Amino acid sequence: MATQDFDSIVIGTGPGGEGAAMKLAKAGQRIAVIEAHDAVGGGCTHWGTIPSKALRHSIQMLADYRRNPLFQHTQHQIEVEFPDLLRAADGVINEQVRTRYRYYQRNRVQVIFGHARFLEPDLLEVRRPGGLTDRLRAQHIVIATGSRPYHPPELDFSHPRIRxxxxxxxLPHTPRSITIYGAGVIGCEYASIMSSLDVKVNLVDTRDRLLSFLDDEITDALSYRLRQQGVVIRHNETYRRVEAGAxxxxxxCESGKKFKTDILLWANGRTGNTHDLGLDAIGLTPNQRGQLDVNASYQTALPHIYAVGDVVGxxxxxxxxxxxxxxxxxxxADxxxxxxxxxxxxxxxxTVPEISSIGRTERELTASQIPYEVAQADFKSIARAQITGHTVGMLKLLFxxxxxxxxxxxxxxxQAAEIVHIGQAIMSQRGAANTIRYFTETTFNYPTMAEAYxxxxxxGLNRLF
Incomplete structure (x- = not known):
């Protein structure tokens, strides 16, 4: 079997793989990318970020329509099922795939569809659909295979009620009720999405508060909002077993609590996609989460093999x-x-509404004994929020x-995920350019959400003087 030679090979076409391939192609290298799925984009495009955020956007639009007094006389005529909302994401996914495939074509990157497996540290075998195999060799290899939801071995994920x-x-229909086990980012997002569809939601958290890496006031606001939407939140729970029937x-749960619903959504942990890559043949051993250890330059124990993205945690x-x-x-390249x-x-x-943050929390600043003050704007007082009807929320600056x-x-x-970038740009400045006074001495368009700064x-300044 003939072997194709490349300067570098990238395994995976998600964000990490695409970033590496494009940079290497611009440097003039001969590149191949290998994709196990039948289309480029990785889990981000097909199962994660894009479809779930498109779903959330559709639900937000539906909620806005139902809340708008102009359409009160037709509200009862709108009945939307979960699959209908998902289909709205198909166009976005297809356009993302076409766009990304054009990037590879324009930069002369060879895209090979199939499953990659190491035969030697610099040699890969790719099993193509239909049973054909290719052999590829390169001086450098980048593993960007992403991750997948963690599946406890005792749970039967082939059962239609376990997802x-x-x-x-x-899901072929909108469930009447759902239990979400795991209250991390994914669990909270889906709790918010499902409750917006009037689904009864149990959110079972293994910890004592939601999203504990965030500022406490933000997570308190999220908990309050979810409960207002009808979500039942249970903290400090650990599952004992799952019983699925017709x-x-x-x-x-270990506490003795039982939650019976139409659907169980397991949202507790993810595993790196390192299975069946043949890593044992080249002396690389993933950790118990299927992730690869890398150094500061994202090199594995074999310096010519790199790993990026979810597969490194x-x-x-x-x-x-x-x-x-x-x-x-x-x-x-360099x-x-x-x-x-x-x-x-x-x-x-x-979530609905969304959350975004950068920098340190009040808890972290207090623990570090840093003298700080809080600057806050409630969205209910911002003209643009009043116009759009999105008055729930706040912007909080710590300085x-x-x-x-x-x-x-x-x-x-x-729009929290958009608003945060204004502050991020100022935080990245050095010295006097990074102070809260920038926002008092700058003219913002009116009315905008940016005015919240x-x-x-x-x-905040009024609290000092």
Whole structure:
């Protein structure tokens, strides 16, 4: 069997793989990318970020329509099922696939569909659909295979009432009730989505509060909002067993609690996609979560093999994965990289309403004994929020009492993931350019949500004097 030679090979076409491939192609390398799915884009495009956020957008539009007094006389005529809302995401997914495939074509990157497996440290076998195999060799290889939902071995995920965050997108109908086990980002997003469809939701949390990495005030606001939407939240629970039958599924917890609903959504943990890659043949051993350990340059124990994205663990964000891929591409092409990844990046959580934050929380600042003050703007007082009807939420800035340096930005409300970038840009400045005074001395368009920064900054400065 003939072997094709490349400068570099990338396994996976999600954000991390795409970032690496594009950077290497721009550097003039001969590149191949290998994709196990039948279309490029990875889990981000097909099962994760894009479909779930498109679903959330459709539900938000439906909620806005139902709330708008102009359409009160037709509200009762709108009956939308879960699959109808999912179909609205198909066009977005297809366009994303076409766009990304054009990137590879335009940059002369060879796309090979099939399952990759290491035969030697620099040699891969690719099993194509239909049984054909190819052999590819390269000086450098980037593993960007992503992750999948964790499946406890004792749970039968082939049962139609037991779903994970991938298979929930194939629900054939809107369930009347759902229990979500795991209250991380995915669990909270789906609790918010389902409750907006008037589904009865049990959100079972293994910890003592939701999303504990966020600012406490933000998570308190999220908990309050979810409960207002009818979500029943149970903290500090651990599952004992699951009992699935024809008439429902029962989650049994160690505390003795039982939750019987139409559907169980398992949203507790993810596993790196390193199975069946032949890593044992080359001496690489994933950890118990299926993730690969890497150094600061994203090199594995074999320096010519890199790993990026979800397969290396946190932060497991599409935005960060893409940057990791670009970093690795530069490192391979130049032997070094003259730029580094940012230490602080924003998190975006697409609940209804959404959450975004960057920087430190009040809890962290207090523990570090840093003198800080709070600047806050409630969306209910912002003209643009009043116009759009999205008055639930707030923008919260944490800043140093003496230097006025911005230390953290936390936003809960419509467009939070967009609003946070304004503050991020100022936080990235050095010295006097990064102070809360920037927002009081800058003119914002009116009415806009960005005006919340001016309102918050004035609020914070008033607390000092």
């Amino acid at each position: 994970d965050s991938d298979s929930v997108l194939a 008439d429902g599924v029962v989650l049994h 946190a932060p497991a964000l599409a935005s960060a994965s893409y940057d990791q891929g670009r970093f690795v591409g530069a490192h391979i 032997g070094d990289c003259d730029w580094s990844l940012i230490e602080e990046f924003p998190t975006g959580i697409y 140093h009492r003496e230097t006025l340096e911005i230390l953290g930005i936390h936003c809960f409300g419509e 001016r309102v918050a900054a004035l609020n």
